[in-house]
Every structure is written in structure tokens, then in C-alpha cells.
Amino acid sequence: MKHRYLPMTEQDEAEMLRTIGAESVEELFRDIPRSVRYEGNLPMSGALDEAALLKHMRRLAGRNADFDEYACFLGAGIYDHHIPVVANHIVSRSEFYTAYTPYQPEISQGELQAIFEFQSYVCELTGMKVANASMYDGATALAEAAALAAGATRRRRIVVSRAVHPEARQVLRVTARGLGLEIVEVGCAPDGTTDLAGLEAAITGDTAAVLVQTPNFFGCLEDVRAIEPLIHARKGLLVLSVNPLSLGLLESPGALGADIAVGDAQPLGIPASFGGPTCGFFAVTEPLMRRMPGRIVGQTVDSEGRRGFVLTLQAREQHIRREKATSNICSNQALLALCASVYLSVMGKEGIRETALLNVRKSHYASSLAAAGGKLSLPFSAPFFNEFVVKLPEGADIGAVNGKLLKAGFIGGCDLGAAYPELKGHLLIAVTERRTRDEIESFFREMEAVL
Amino acid sequence: MKPDKALIFELSRPGRAAYSLPECDVPELCADSVIPAGLLRAKPAELPEVYEVDVIRHYTELSRRNFGVDNGFYPLGSCTMKYNPKLNEDVARFPGFAKLHPYQPESSVQGALELLHTLQSDLAALTGMDGVTLQPAAGAHGEWTGLMLIRAYHESRGERRTKVIVPDSSHGTNPASAAVAGFETVTLKSDERGMVDLEALKAAVGDDTAALMLTNPSTLGLFEERIVEIADIVHEAGGLLYYDGANSNAIMGIARPGDMGFDVVHLNLHKTMSTPHGGGGPGAGPVGVKSKLLPFLPVPTVGRRADGAYFWDGDRPQSIGRVKAYCGNFGILVRAYAYIRTYGPEGLRRVSECAVLNANYMMRRLAPYYDVAFPGVCKHEFVLSGKRLKAFGVRTLDVAKRLLDFGYHPPTIYFPLNVEESMMIEPTETESKETLDAFIDAMIRIAEEAETDPQLVLNAPYTTVVKRLDEATAARKPVLNCSCG
Numbered sequence: 001m002k003h004r005y006l007p008m009t010e011q012d013e014a015e016m017l018r019t020i021g022a023e024s025v026e027e028l029f030r031d032i033p034r035s036v037r038y039e040g041n042l043p044m045s046g047a048l049d050e051a052a053l054l055k056h057m058r059r060l061a062g063r064n065a066d067f068d069e070y071a072c073f074l075g076a077g078i079y080d081h082h083i084p085v086v087a088n089h090i091v092s093r094s095e096f097y098t099a100y101t102p103y104q105p106e107i108s109q110g111e112l113q114a115i116f117e118f119q120s121y122v123c124e125l126t127g128m129k130v131a132n133a134s135m136y137d138g139a140t141a142l143a144e145a146a147a148l149a150a151g152a153t154r155r156r157r158i159v160v161s162r163a164v165h166p167e168a169r170q171v172l173r174v175t176a177r178g179l180g181l182e183i184v185e186v187g188c189a190p191d192g193t194t195d196l197a198g199l200e201a202a203i204t205g206d207t208a209a210v211l212v213q214t215p216n217f218f219g220c221l222e223d224v225r226a227i228e229p230l231i232h233a234r235k236g237l238l239v240l241s242v243n244p245l246s247l248g249l250l251e252s253p254g255a256l257g258a259d260i261a262v263g264d265a266q267p268l269g270i271p272a273s274f275g276g277p278t279c280g281f282f283a284v285t286e287p288l289m290r291r292m293p294g295r296i297v298g299q300t301v302d303s304e305g306r307r308g309f310v311l312t313l314q315a316r317e318q319h320i321r322r323e324k325a326t327s328n329i330c331s332n333q334a335l336l337a338l339c340a341s342v343y344l345s346v347m348g349k350e351g352i353r354e355t356a357l358l359n360v361r362k363s364h365y366a367s368s369l370a371a372a373g374g375k376l377s378l379p380f381s382a383p384f385f386n387e388f389v390v391k392l393p394e395g396a397d398i399g400a401v402n403g404k405l406l407k408a409g410f411i412g413g414c415d416l417g418a419a420y421p422e423l424k425g426h427l428l429i430a431v432t433e434r435r436t437r438d439e440i441e442s443f444f445r446e447m448e449a450v451l
Numbered sequence: 452m453k454p455d456k457a458l459i460f461e462l463s464r465p466g467r468a469a470y471s472l473p474e475c476d477v478p479e480l481c482a483d484s485v486i487p488a489g490l491l492r493a494k495p496a497e498l499p500e501v502y503e504v505d506v507i508r509h510y511t512e513l514s515r516r517n518f519g520v521d522n523g524f525y526p527l528g529s530c531t532m533k534y535n536p537k538l539n540e541d542v543a544r545f546p547g548f549a550k551l552h553p554y555q556p557e558s559s560v561q562g563a564l565e566l567l568h569t570l571q572s573d574l575a576a577l578t579g580m581d582g583v584t585l586q587p588a589a590g591a592h593g594e595w596t597g598l599m600l601i602r603a604y605h606e607s608r609g610e611r612r613t614k615v616i617v618p619d620s621s622h623g624t625n626p627a628s629a630a631v632a633g634f635e636t637v638t639l640k641s642d643e644r645g646m647v648d649l650e651a652l653k654a655a656v657g658d659d660t661a662a663l664m665l666t667n668p669s670t671l672g673l674f675e676e677r678i679v680e681i682a683d684i685v686h687e688a689g690g691l692l693y694y695d696g697a698n699s700n701a702i703m704g705i706a707r708p709g710d711m712g713f714d715v716v717h718l719n720l721h722k723t724m725s726t727p728h729g730g731g732g733p734g735a736g737p738v739g740v741k742s743k744l745l746p747f748l749p750v751p752t753v754g755r756r757a758d759g760a761y762f763w764d765g766d767r768p769q770s771i772g773r774v775k776a777y778c779g780n781f782g783i784l785v786r787a788y789a790y791i792r793t794y795g796p797e798g799l800r801r802v803s804e805c806a807v808l809n810a811n812y813m814m815r816r817l818a819p820y821y822d823v824a825f826p827g828v829c830k831h832e833f834v835l836s837g838k839r840l841k842a843f844g845v846r847t848l849d850v851a852k853r854l855l856d857f858g859y860h861p862p863t864i865y866f867p868l869n870v871e872e873s874m875m876i877e878p879t880e881t882e883s884k885e886t887l888d889a890f891i892d893a894m895i896r897i898a899e900e901a902e903t904d905p906q907l908v909l910n911a912p913y914t915t916v917v918k919r920l921d922e923a924t925a926a927r928k929p930v931l932n933c934s935c936g
């Protein structure tokens with residue numbers, strides 16, 4: 001058969017078989033027992049030519065409501081932020097995207113330097129001492145933080161706030177089951193933040209870490225300054241999961257006393273892409289450096305004294321430690337780490353602050369409209385960044401409301417009732433710098449109209 | 452000597468900007484009027500201040516200091532560095548895929564759900580499994596997910612099985628995944644041909660055996676010919692068989708893990724299914740299972756209702772839970788689906804045939820110059836030993852560095868661990884005979900250089916932007932960021 005990705009001609013095949021000393025290609029598979037050979041064609045989707053495949057993919061894409069056509073007010077961990085045009089151009093450079101992990105540093109200096117700069121960016125934003133090359137996403141980064149904390153403190157108990165993203169807590173539970181860790185969840189106070197009294201009561205002498213997210217799943221900013229002494233008094237670790245864009249304005253985890261800072265870099269120029277691929281980040285204080293999971297790039301010199309970069313501290317990693325490893329991560333999300341770096345290069349010191357401030361202003365304008373309309377109320381009083389919760393009138397059907405909003409051109413908020421039964425009838429609404437005043441006003445006008 | 456390539460931070464000049472933000476069209480409140488001062492940043496993050504041309508030139512220069520499949524031959528064993536089709540890149544960027552939120556109403560993402568549903572069933576057919584989760588983000592993530600499924604299965608039967616058996620030639624992720632899933636690892640020595648030693652296996656299995664993890668073809672590029680007997684031994688002991696799909700490029704449409712007796716399998720879409728490796732990721736590591744493990748799959752999967760509508764199926768009370776936020780690396784899944792549709796089942800079979808033909812051809816031509824670790828036919832890759840060059844003071848690492856001067860990415864080196872001075876070569880199917888011949892010629896020339904002028908090889912590379920780097924100092928005195936702030 002001829003195929004545009006396959007160079008093998010009949011003549012090539014004949015010459016190669018002659019060199020090998022085989023009669024046929026079939027002979028090269030003689031080591032596979034007949035009893036396990038598959039005869040016939042697999043019942044899979046059929047082949048399409050290039051034009052037909054493009055058309056097919058356009059048809060599938062066309063059956064989805066995307067952010068170009070609909071104004072998105074959904075957040076809950078994935079946000080519709082502006083992506084600078086240059087980001088896609090850089091991550092489309094095939095020297096980057098068609099490379100493997102940089103095992104051969106002499107021909108991988110570009111990727112290695114890009115990762116070194118990513119680590120530098122993460123440290124700058126989080127105020128932490130060291131960062132790794134990336135994790136799969138924010139949820140798995142949080143679970144790995146719990147694992148690190150358990151290893152570092154030799155304790156088994158992990159205390160996590162219920163205001164941490166529900167899916168991150170689900171991933172945490174599976175990870176904990178594997179490692180034999182105990183997970184204790186702490187509920188929320190009426191203002192939408194973690195219940196401090198409950199948290200204090202949950203922290204025991206056997207607690208490895210407290211896991212808190214800020215802004216939390218409800219958009220509320222946690223009072224980290226009050227949480228930090230509670231866990232450090234018991235010699236456990238403070239793990240903070242943060243929205244990196246919010247750090248343009250909000251105090252860094254390092255300054256707040258975090259031992260481990262994690263999060264998802266999706267807000268930094270990474271397409272929402274139905275939830276992935278995004279990029280988890282992971283940063284720690286210096287004493288925890290050699291316990292970090294994943295790849296780490298370090299600076300060094302070559303035999304002629306030039307600056308260069310290499311994968312380093314590999315004694316921590318699975319391919320060296322094998323069954324003694326404390327993390328099995330190998331592939332990460334390097335290309336998205338590059339994307340986040342490009343975003344931060346574009347934004348710079350001023351741009352990240354201005355973008356964060358725009359998010360604050362737009363979301364607060366939106367919340368004031370929500371409060372003023374009459375039918376919605378704001379149940380939580382805690383300060384927030386770019387997301388807030390609204391309570392719908394008694395008996396409102398959120399599925400139907402979001403369906404009507406969709407017809408009007410809006411992707412509505414996140415139904416909190418699924419993950420929090422006590423918050424049935426509540427919507428989580430995100431307002432990024434991409435939302436115009438007009439869109440915000442129309443959105444709430446429409447919502448009031450359908451309620 | 453050219454100066455060092457600057458860091459982006461070193462290009463910063465106060466007052467420059469590369470961003471463009473909309474004017475604020477809502478009331479311009481001050482941050483400290485709505486957020487307590489104690490939660491606001493006391494000191495700004497010291498990000499560089501550059502303009503757009505700096506950004507483009509900086510990263511373009513970095514890209515020129517990098518080597519990908521598009522730059523040249525990349526026979527990195529076990530990594531299946533095949534061509535990454537451009538169509539797949541284009542379609543993954545369609546707004547209808549790239550600008551979607553995972554929590555949108557199902558009615559507004561029917562195309563995305565249809566794609567995922569079809570991919571689930573295509574991958575199940577390819578591997579001979581009964582169900583597939585697309586959630587895991589990478590191969591190692593898939594391994595861990597699969598082992599957690601195996602654990603849940605045994606526990607549901609009231610059995611506490613604590614041991615996972617892995618061959619000594621396995622990927623490092625196998626024992627690491629087993630450890631993170633809470634298992635003890637039992638390492639199985641290979642026989643003299645690099646195959647599973649059946650007697651050793653029989654001695655190793657017992658009522659504490661949870662699973663045997665195998666890569667088939669193995670990391671040596673060899674098919675475990677006695678796979679059915681291996682499966683019987685493990686199953687009779689009450690254990691399950693886990694298939695590490697890192698090497699599945701050799702057997703598509705030719706043999707399926709499910710038919711060999713495997714119960715759980717992961718595929719590396721960034722290997723077999725052509726999705727680009729991105730300089731280290733993202734990948735995707737979907738996991739397929741036999742029907743007895745279906746109740747434990749992560750939630751949600753994508754289902755289809757009688758009326759044809761697709762939906763998130765989260766109704767699985769015995770599920771292990773969730774292994775990643777949202778629905779996996781969707782953008783990668785889109786590329787893999789497009790790849791499957793460029794070939795169809797007949798084409799995928801031809802892919803494996805060509806990959807195996809290329810590998811056998813290379814092995815045969817290189818055999819006179821390097822030691823073939825395990826003679827016979829190989830599958831998609833083969834292992835050479837560079838031990839005979841040690842007589843000239845040249846090691847496999849030196850051969851790899853010298854290959855850089857010829858414009859090639861070297862093979863995987865010093866893995867597998869059970870072959871001295873190993874080089875693991877995987878050409879893939881997308882390389883032409885001329886490319887293979889030119890690489891082979893370079894390898895032969897390096898073997899000759901090692902004998903006649905070893906210093907030439909020992910001092911390589913000569914053509915790269917940096918020479919050999921001091922890795923020992925990097926690890927001893929770590930400098931892990933520029934501390935520019």
C-alpha cells in the first residue's frame with residue numbers, strides 16, 4: 001500500500017528482505033505463535049484521505065459550542081483567558097514539539113533552557129526556592145505534594161479542605177489509597193473559606209500536611225496567614241494550591257509560609273482544550289529539593305566553560321530508583337510549560353499584574369450586577385479573585401437555566417450541587433479579562449429573564 | 452567563542468512590554484478595596500520586561516538549539532520517534548476542540564464526546580480489550596492506573612495480593628508504578644535469550660501475586676514466544692497480566708494483548724499513535740481492561756444512549772475514582788484519533804510491518820560492527836552492545852556523542868540494564884531506506900574511528916552549540932533557577 005507517511009517501496013522491501021535473508025515480511029513475525037495472531041482486519045474506524053479527514057474533523061468540531069462563538073462564564077479550574085498570538089507560534093516550532101525528553105543535552109539546549117526558565121518563572125511567581133519541570137496537571141501535582149509531605153515527615157495523615165477542587169480531591173484519594181495515606185477532609189465556614197476551627201481540630205501530631213487551595217474552588221481567598229501557624233505548630237507541612245495568574249496580584253505562597261506550592265498553569269496562555277493537556281507546576285522550599293518528583297533542569301558548564309543546562313538530581317527519579325521510587329512520573333507536560341513561559345514573557349512584570357487586576361475588576365462588577373438583579377444572591381462573603389458563587393431562587397433547575405443561556409450565546413456557570421449536595425441550586429461563575437461589560441450585563445440580564 | 456545564549460530574564464529592560472490588554476470597561480476599583488492588604492502581593496514578581504520581537508527571537512533561537520523528529524533521524528529505542536503528522540496538529544487547534552470547557556453541557560460538546568467514544572472503542576479493538584479509560588496523561592500514569600485497577604479487582608474478591616512481578620529488563624516506571632500503587636516488586640531474571648524464564652516465573656508466583664507486568668515485544672525488541680504459557684502460569688496462581696504498551700508499534704493488527712492473555716493494557720499514544728512528545732510531554736496513556744475489570748475503571752467514561760446522544764458515564768460504584776482532572780489530555784486524544792483515521796486497520800498493520808522490517812534490516816547490517824545482544828528476528832527495535840569498542844577505550848556514551856556530529860539523535864543508551872554498554876535502536880516505519888543506510892554508514896564509520904583514532908570519538912561532539920556538559924557539578928551544586936528576582 002502507498003501512504004504519505006510511509007516511504008517503503010516494493011523495491012526497498014525486496015532489497016531489505018534480501019539483506020536480512022528472509023523470504024517475506026511475514027517471516028519476520030514467525031516468533032509470534034499462531035494461536036495469538038490476529039487474522040483479518042480489526043473492527044476499527046476506517047481510513048480517510050486527507051481532505052475527507054479534515055472534513056470529518058471539522059464536522060466533529062462543529063458540533064461543539066466553543067469560546068469563539070459563545071461567551072464563557074465557566075471556570076472551576078479551567079478558564080477562558082486571552083492567549084497571546086505568539087504563544088501558538090512558539091509551541092508550533094517543531095524543533096520543540098517533535099523532540100523527546102532532553103536526554104542528549106548537547107542537542108537539546110533549547111528545551112533545557114526553556115525548562116530552566118520555566119522553573120525560574122514558577123519560583124518568581126510562587127516565591128518558592130525551587131521548582132520542577134512540570135506535572136500532568138494541578139490535580140496530580142496536589143496528590144504528589146501529599147505524597148512528598150508524607151515521605152518527608154514520615155507521617156500518614158493528610159488534612160485537606162473541602163474547598164479544594166473536588167476532582168483534585170478525588171485524584172488525591174486514589175493516590176492515598178495506593179500509598180496507604182489517611183485523608184481527612186475539613187468543611188467550610190459560612191463565608192466560603194475553610195473552617196479554621198475544624199481545621200485546627202483535624203490537625204494531629206501525625207498530620208503530614210494541610211492541603212489548601214486559594215483562591216479555593218468557590219473562588220474565595222483563604223486566610224492563609226491564619227492557617228499557616230496551625231500546621232507548622234504541629235511540625236507538618238503547608239501545601240498551597242494556587243492559581244498562577246492570581247499571583248500577579250496576590251501574595252505568593254512562599255511569603256505566606258508554604259512548604260510546597262502547586263497548581264495548574266492553564267490560566268497562563270494554555271488552551272482550555274476540554275480540560276487538557278494543561279500543565280501542573282510544583283515548587284518547594286530548599287530542604288525539600290531532593291524529594292521533588294519529576295524532571296529538574298540545572299545549570300552547569302561545558303568542557304570549554306560555556307553555560308549549559310542538563311537534567312539533574314536524577315537519583316530521585318524512577319529510572320534510577322525503580323521499586324524504591326516515591327513517584328513514577330516520567331513524561332510530563334513540557335510543551336505546555338513552554339507555553340506558560342511564553343505567556344509570562346509576553347506579560348512581564350506589569351502585564352501579569354494588570355491582567356490579574358482586570359480579572360478582579362470584571363468579576364467584581366459582575367458580582368455587583370448579580371446582587372443587584374433581585375433574583376440571585378451571593379451566599380459567600382469572603383474576598384475573591386475572578387470567580388464567585390451565586391444562589392439561584394428556590395426550585396430553579398440549573399440544567400434548564402444553563403440550557404437557555406446556551407441558546408442565548410453564553411456558556412453558563414458550574415453547577416455546584418453535583419459535588420456539594422448542600423450547595424444545590426448554586427452556580428460558580430468565572431469572569432476573566434476576556435468578558436466585556438456588554439457580555440457581563442447581557443449574561444445577568446438573560447439569567448434574570450430565564451429564572 | 453560565541454557568548455552564552457541569554458536567558459529571557461537577561462533581556463529585560465524596564466518600560467518594555469509585549470502584551471496587549473483591553474481597556475478596562477468596568478468601574479476601576481482598587482484591589483485593596485476588595486481584597487485585604489495582607490493577601491495582596493507585597494513585592495511584585497520580577498518577570499522580564501521585553502517586547503514582542505524579543506520574545507519571538509528568543510524562543511526561535513532556543514528552538515534552533517533543539518533537535519526533533521522534524522530535524523532528522525531519531526532512533527531512540529522504546530520511544531517510537533515516528534513522524535508527527537501535521538494534519539493532527541491542525542485539527543487539534545480547531546476552535547471546536549481547543550476552545551472547549553470540560554464542564555459545558557453535554558448537548559454543547561457532542562462532537563467531542565463522539566470522538567472520545569469512538570477512540571475508546573477503536574483502542575479496545577486494537578488491543579483486544581473490553582473497555583478503555585482515556586484519562587491517564589502518560590505511560591507511567593497508565594501503569595499506575597492499571598495497577599490500581601488490579602488492586603481493586605483483587606480486593607473486591609476479598610483477596611490481599613501484595614506482589615507485582617517485573618522482569619529485570621522492564622522500564623524503570625514499572626517497579627516505580629508498582630511501588631506507588633502500594634505493591635512490593637519481585638524482579639524476575641531473564642533467561643540467556645532475554646526472555647521470561649518460565650521456571651523462575653513458576654517459582655515466583657503464588658497466592659500473593661497480584662500481577663505480572665510485561666512489555667511484549669520486550670525492551671530487547673523480542674517477542675515473548677511463550678506468552679500463552681506465561682499467561683497460564685500467572686492466571687493459575689490467581690494473578691493478572693499487565694501489558695506495558697510502550698512497544699506496541701510492532702504488533703498492530705498482527706497480535707493483540709487481549710488475545711495473548713493480558714487483562715490490563717496501557718498504550719502510549721505519544722509513541723504508537725504518533726502524537727508528538729513535546730520535548731518531554733504531554734503524552735496520553737489510555738488503559739484498556741478485560742470485562743472483569745470494567746466495574747473498576749476511572750469515572751467518567753463516555754457512553755452512548757439509545758437515541759444516539761453521547762454522555763459522561765459516571766455510574767460505576769466500584770470505580771477506583773479519578774486519576775486526572777477532567778477527561779485526560781483531550782488535545783492529544785484528538786491527534787491520536789486523527790492518526791487512526793489516516794491509516795484505518797489495514798494501514799496500521801502495514802505500519803507495524805514496516806517498523807519491524809526497518810529494525811531487522813538495520814540490525815542485520817550493523818551486526819558485523821557491533822554485538823547484537825540477542826540474535827534472531829527482532830520486532831520494532833533491537834539492542835546492540837558496544838562492548839568490543841572498550842578495548843580502544845571507547846564506550847557507548849562516546850559513540851552516542853559522536854553520532855551528534857553526523858546529525859543524528861543517538862539511540863537509547865545504557866538501557867536495558869541487562870546488556871553491557873547497550874544501545875537500543877528503534878527506527879520506526881516513517882524512515883526511508885536511504886535514511887537508515889546513511890545512519891548505518893555513520894555507525895560503521897564511528898566503529899572504525901574508535902579503532903584507528905579513538906581520541907576523535909572521545910572528544911566528540913564537535914558541531915553542537917555546547918560540548919559535553921559537567922553533569923556531576925550540576926547535581927552536586929544545584930543551580931535550578933536564575934534567582935533573578
